[in-house]
Amino acid sequence: MNVLVVGGAGYIGSHCVRQLQVAGHTPIVLDNLVKGHKDSIPEGVTFHEVDLADSPKVVDILKKEAIDIVMHFAAFIEVGESMQDPLKHYENNVAKTVSLLKSMREAGVNKFVFSSSCTVLGEEAEPPFDETMPLRPISAYGQTKADVEVILNYCTKAYGMSAAIFRYFNASGAAEGGIIGEDHSPETHLIPIAIQVALGQREKMMVFGNDYPTPDGTCLRDYVHVDDLSRAHIAAFPLLEENGKLLTYNLGTGTPASVLEIIKTVEEVSGRPVPYDLAPKRAGDVPAAYADSAKAKSELNWTPQYGTIRSIIETAWAWHQSHPHGYEDA
Ligand code: UDP
Structure with a gap:
């Protein structure tokens, strides 16, 4: 499949690009590089430095690259900032997503994968969180993710579009080998x-x-x-073949730390010591x-390969040790 990865130069998007390659798909990256890092894009992957709200360019890319599926990772994620400047988050996370969906309609692309967050479930929920819980975000950021979830519900019903929503718990770790x-x-x-x-870059933490x-x-x-x-997202592709589908999955290991x-x-x-x-x-x-990721496990046959905190932190440590200043060191 030809997959447009919107926000493909960001943290989760860039890992997804590599997993798409592993799975035999062709990722094409679209990113405005406001938050993303060009050096995270693998050599040979087509990259469009374009804003997702630039509709004429996005429609053109969708058509020229014969895109089958759009995966959308481009969002502002800082909760505190969203409370101080909610319009910034609404514009980026909601308005620009509406523009992207409209561009997809114009180009005739009707499969969408959306990066959501467990924050849409709010603070009253009792863990473990499954997909039956109501949307009750308590921050502007969480609300933007919930808004897009609702928009996708209407779009799948109205336009025959198919969408998979993934609510991440705490995304962490880095690709094997410490490259990204x-x-x-x-x-x-x-x-x-x-x-x-x-690493000694901060004296202590809180x-x-x-x-x-x-x-x-x-x-x-x-x-x-x-x-x-990333692997869970890709596992949902076959289910999106049917028009009008809306799939929602909570993704975590289920074992908290x-x-x-x-x-x-x-x-x-x-x-090394970590004083706090x-x-x-x-x-x-x-x-x-x-x-509670039972739904993803049964419907997508998904099992996290990194089942322990230690295995996740080992990959993060490898990346940070080889890139103490992030992509500046790439
Ligand atoms: N946390 C902390 N010190 C820090 C950063 C985070 O104690 O410098 C705590 C935070 O209060 C939360 C947990 O670590 O309980 C995870 O926070 P993070 O920001 O990584 O993810 P979140 O769960 O907020 O999405």
Whole structure:
């Protein structure tokens, strides 16, 4: 299949590009490089430096590249920023997605894979989270993802388009071999921050809250490897052959780890200390979020290959060690 990977130069998109190649598909990358990194695109993969809202160009690319499926990873992801500047997130994550869907209609492409987030489920939900839970986001970012999920529901009904929605829990890790990995600016995620401390790039880190109702008092999250996420997306392609389908999957390992467990594992894998201070709870954090991925397992025959936190952190460590300044070192 010819697959247009929108946001293919970003963290999850770039891993998906490689997994598409492994699976024998032809990825074509579209990215405006506002957040993405050109060096993450493999040699030989066609790259269009285009904004997804540039409809004439997007329609042209969809037609000329004979695209069968569009995978959409291009989004702003910082929750705090979304609360301070919600319109920035609505414009990028919702308005531009509407433009992309319209371009697909114009070009006659009707298969869509969308990168959503477990944050659409909000803070009242009790883990493990399955797909029957209502959408109750508590941030503007989460709301933008929920909005697109609703838009896709209507589009699949109205236009015969088929769509697969994947809600990630904590995407983490890096491709084997340390060639590509996580490089956000600013970095807010736990594993890369702990690794930056191990590398001596930060003196210490903060643990946000230690009196949550969890075994060690710190938040429990479901860390799932980016390559495992990518493989689930690709496994949904055959199901999108049928018109008018809307598929939704929560993707995680189902085995949560606490903040302190992550820090300890980074220390073990790196062989270096990761000092931390206890800090107040971070606004919007829920005590525990982990997935019930039974649906993805049964319908997509998906099993995460990285089943332990250690195996995930080993791949992240390999990337950060060989690229301490991210793609600047590529
Ligand atoms: N966290 C932390 N210190 C940090 C970054 C994150 O204690 O410097 C905690 C955060 O409060 C949450 C967990 O680590 O409980 C995972 O946070 P992250 O931002 O990586 O992902 P999220 O679950 O928010 O999507």
